[in-house]
Amino acid sequence: MTLYQGNTRKMRVSTNSDNIAQYALPIGDNQINMNALIGQSLKVNYGGEIHCIHCATKTKKSFNQGYCYRCLMKLAQCDTCIIKPELCHYEQGTCREPAWGEANCLSDxxxxxxxxxxxxxxxxxxxxxxxxxxxxxxxxxxxxxxxxxxxxxxxxxxxxxxxxxxxxxxxxxxxxxxxxxxxxxxxxxxxxxxxxxxxxxxxxxxxxxxxxxxxxxxxxxIHYPVEQYPEKVKSINLDKDLAFEGTLLGIKGQYLMLDGDRVINMRKYSGYNLQIETA
Known part of the structure; x- marks a missing residue:
């Protein structure tokens, strides 16, 4: 058994030489090789604590998949134009963070x-x-x-x-x-x-x-490490359930697939302080 604990981030992704998606889940100071856990049991507990993925401030609610409300309102990366790029307003001189816009929006x-x-x-x-x-x-x-x-x-x-x-x-x-x-x-x-x-x-x-x-x-x-797809998708909600456990059957997108047709979007819970126990 291995126990990890800390604030999580969206899974980091890459592909190997066979274009099979590779997943690593950042948690605290560690990264969990999620591909290696396919077919094994997981136990996840959420203690109710969230920290903003930008400023690390403790927040009661996560906005935009990991931000506190203050960062949601002030950061350029949380502005409406990130979802709707046709609304980019850098040239109008109204970008929330011009330096960020230059680095991220004025490139190819x-x-x-x-x-x-x-x-x-x-x-x-x-x-x-x-x-x-x-x-x-x-x-x-x-x-x-x-x-x-x-x-x-x-x-x-x-x-x-x-x-x-x-x-x-x-x-x-x-x-x-x-x-x-x-x-x-x-x-x-x-x-x-x-x-x-x-x-x-x-x-x-x-x-x-x-x-x-x-x-x-x-x-x-692109290929994904999936042993079995769910027949009827049942989404896990950590804000309601606080914990889950089961066998990891696959990973696709930012979702973990578990037995019982259950799935969880790990990106949604960026900034959540989790305790993850692996077999």
Missing amino acids: HFVYLANTGTIKVGITRHVTDGVSSRWIDQGATQAIAIMRVQNRLTSGLVEMAFKEHIADKTNWRTMLKSQPEQVDLVALKESLLEQVEGDLDEIIEEYGFQAIDITDSPAID
């Missing part, structure tokens, strides 16, 4: 397609060795970068154009229930580019030819 972004059970469009700042951690966080089994754009605002405008033809949300219940059917993302990308050509031309006309660079990146497959 990628617009992508991902298969998360349904096909969706999205944006990400980083694609390392052909893979974005955001794709893993969303439980995508396939993904392809469509284009590189010059900043967050442009990525939002492009995403809005694609949203007229394809969804931009992940249905987490669908994502967790099974391995979705393969889709020809390259063909879909070409089809969608034809449909949004007029919108892209308008963006280029306003922001210049450097605003959009269509990539020729290949589609990639």
Whole structure:
């Protein structure tokens, strides 16, 4: 038996040489190799204490997956434009934290397609060795970068154009229930580019030819450490239940899958002080 205790963060993700998602759960000063626990028993207890993942202040309620209310209202990373990048207001001089905006919003972004059970469009700042951690966080089994754009605002405008033809949300219940059917993302990308050509031309006309660079990146497959998918998803709520235990059957997105069709979104409980006992 191994016992861990401390404030948690969203699971850190990567892929190995076979594009199998690798998960590490930060807790206190430790990181738990979650892939190594597949098939083993877990026991988790929540003592009712939460600390903001930014300022570490104790808070009665977590906002935006780990922040206290003060940080929710003052941090640029918690502003509405993070969820809706087309509302980026840095150029208007009203960014909450201009230095943060320069580092995170005025850099290149990628617009992508991902298969998360349904096909969706999205944006990400980083694609390392052909893979974005955001794709893993969303439980995508396939993904392809469509284009590189010059900043967050442009990525939002492009995403809005694609949203007229394809969804931009992940249905987490669908994502967790099974391995979705393969889709020809390259063909879909070409089809969608034809449909949004007029919108892209308008963006280029306003922001210049450097605003959009269509990539020729290949589609990639991502695999997840799942022994058994739930037949009927039952979400664990730590705020109500305070504790759970069971056998870890899989990990996908930021979710742990346990026996009894139970799942828990570990990102939701970032900042929670947990006690985790592993077999």
